Every structure is written in C-alpha cells, then in structure tokens.
Amino acid sequence: TQKRLILSTQLLDITISRLCQQLIENHGAFEDTVMLGLQPRGVFLAERIKAKLQSEGIECPLGYLDTTFYRDDFRRRETPLVANATHVPFIIEDKKVVLVDDVLFTGRTVRSAMDAMIAFGRPRKVELLTLIDRTYSRDLPIEPNYVGKHVNTVFSQKILAEWTEQGAAQDQIWLIT
Ligand code: 5GP
Ligand code: MG
Numbered sequence: 001t002q003k004r005l006i007l008s009t010q011l012l013d014i015t016i017s018r019l020c021q022q023l024i025e026n027h028g029a030f031e032d033t034v035m036l037g038l039q040p041r042g043v044f045l046a047e048r049i050k051a052k053l054q055s056e057g058i059e060c061p062l063g064y065l066d067t068t069f070y071r072d073d074f075r076r077r078e079t080p081l082v083a084n085a086t087h088v089p090f091i092i093e094d095k096k097v098v099l100v101d102d103v104l105f106t107g108r109t110v111r112s113a114m115d116a117m118i119a120f121g122r123p124r125k126v127e128l129l130t131l132i133d134r135t136y137s138r139d140l141p142i143e144p145n146y147v148g149k150h151v152n153t154v155f156s157q158k159i160l161a162e163w164t165e166q167g168a169a170q171d172q173i174w175l176i177t
Helices: 009-027 042-055 108-118
Strands: 005-009 034-037 062-065 098-103 125-132 145-152 158-162 170-177
Touching: 005 009, 005 145, 009 062, 009 098, 009 125, 009 145, 009 170, 034 042, 034 108, 042 062, 042 098, 062 108, 098 108, 098 158, 108 125, 125 158
Parallel strands: 034 062, 034 098, 098 125, 125 145
Antiparallel strands: 005 170, 158 170
C-alpha cells in the first residue's frame, strides 16, 4: 500500500478556515444555525470548525448524530455495530442545520443522518459540509454544499484522516492506495 499526503497539517488548517469563511458568508452571525457532526469522525472536524468560528466571535451550537441504526444496510451486517452517542442538546425545529462529516462517498451515511435528524424536529434548511468529497462515487442524489477537497478515488482507495483525538501527532489527511 502507498500512502500519499493530500492535506498537510498546515493545508488542512487553511482548508478549515476557508470552510468557515464560506459558512459565515451564508450564515452571518449563526443566529438560526446549528451544526450536527456525524459520529464518529465528522465530530472531530465539526469541533475544529466550532473552535475556529469561536475565534471569529461566532457561537454555533454543535450536536452529535449517530447513524448506526438508521443505515439501510444495518440488518445486513454479520457483526453487530456498536452505536456512538447521539447528543442534540438544542432545538432544530425551524433552524438551519449544517451536517458535518469527514468523507462523503456513496451518500448512504448522509441519507441515514437525515433520518436520524428528523427525529429531533423539522429544520428550515439542511446543508452538508464534507472535508473530502470522493467524487463520482455516489449511489444516491446527495451533494455537499461545502467541500474541503475533491478527491477522485477509485474504489480500492481510501482516505485516511488522522486526528489528534485518536492519538495522531498532528491532524493530517492521506490517500491510501
Ligand atoms: P458513504 O456513506 O457516503 O458511503 O461514506 C461516508 C461515511 O463513511 C463517512 O461517515 C465516512 O466517515 C466514511 N468513509 C467513507 N469512505 C471513507 C474513506 O475513504 N475514508 C474515511 N476515513 N472514511 C470514509
Ligand atoms: Mg455519506
């Protein structure tokens, strides 16, 4: 296997800053906006976005959404899945919701996230932010509103996202072939 760095720590930081600026363009002071990080790894990205918005003086509520039991392939699995915590400590009714995940591939996780989200109310608008868009691989008509980086992967390739919370020395994004 080959490991190629696609976002260095510095480039990743620049990318997250740019995503924050794009969010600010559309959401202003975030009065009616909340973020939902998709468990497990979308949460790491969402925490970084929240911190950077904070450094711009913007407070955006952040919740965690677990999609395990909403996946359409949930019953097909041989080993039972362990669910992560869903934690949505605010009202999403009539809010603008930004779903945040690390990698968008077939779109099935995002579809199930929307199911999980609807249990908490009916948002006014839902957007999708992904750090990496694995292009040309969607099984469903789901497209992101904000993209950190488009990566044209073949099916055998994977994105490896390393976050300090998981014990990595630095945040870095790799392409594994
Ligand atoms: P999808 O459901 O769109 O096929 O896949 C997206 C979900 O699976 C995301 O939650 C993401 O964390 C994970 N995922 C899919 N492909 C990759 C990948 O290449 N690398 C990483 N790190 N996660 C992936
Ligand atoms: Mg997905």
